[in-house]
Amino acid sequence: MKGKGVKVRMKMMMPKTRARLSWPTRRRSLAAACMLWFACPSGAWALDVALKAGYIPAAPSGAKVLAGYMTLHNRGTQPIFLTEASSEAFERVELHRSIRQGGMVRMAQLGRIEIPAQGALEFKPGDYHLMLIGPRRPLSPGTMVPILLRFDNGAALSGRLMVQAAHLPGQRPDHHSPPGPHQ
Numbered sequence: 001m002k003g004k005g006v007k008v009r010m011k012m013m014m015p016k017t018r019a020r021l022s023w024p025t026r027r028r029s030l031a032a033a034c035m036l037w038f039a040c041p042s043g044a045w046a047l048d049v050a051l052k053a054g055y056i057p058a059a060p061s062g063a064k065v066l067a068g069y070m071t072l073h074n075r076g077t078q079p080i081f082l083t084e085a086s087s088e089a090f091e092r093v094e095l096h097r098s099i100r101q102g103g104m105v106r107m108a109q110l111g112r113i114e115i116p117a118q119g120a121l122e123f124k125p126g127d128y129h130l131m132l133i134g135p136r137r138p139l140s141p142g143t144m145v146p147i148l149l150r151f152d153n154g155a156a157l158s159g160r161l162m163v164q165a166a167h168l169p170g171q172r173p174d175h176h177s178p179p180g181p182h183q
């Protein structure tokens, strides 16, 4: 898995470690790991998702909504579903997809997004994106924004999105311009 960008692997509990820990004292930290353990039978529990090339096009100061993009790679043999995203830098993060309908582009909020087994899903302008609502601080180009992704089996993945100067090659600067329920 080469390439530039942010790459963060799942933090996993190894079976040995899990057996060694005392449940009452580590109950809270183990809860997510155990959910993951039981959700993935036959050794497939080692959820293997990586976040790459995460970025946020810089927006004018005062913008209430920004978009985040990234590619999620799933090296596992089962599809996995992204169900939730959050960031300390924003009041709320939603999972969206831009959909063209009769010459208009609208955004749909999604409850879950599939990352195919042994495949990747790209979040990109005009398609899947993270809707970043209510920035809590100025986000100038170069800023690294933490993002936490949660999946349908209870696992979580933390990564970072880099704020980039807008109007990069291949980027559609107008994809979020239509006013909508998010504005």
Ligand SMILES: [Cu+2]
Residues within 6 Å of the ligand: 096, 097, 107, 129, 130, 131, 182
């Ligand atoms: Cu959106």
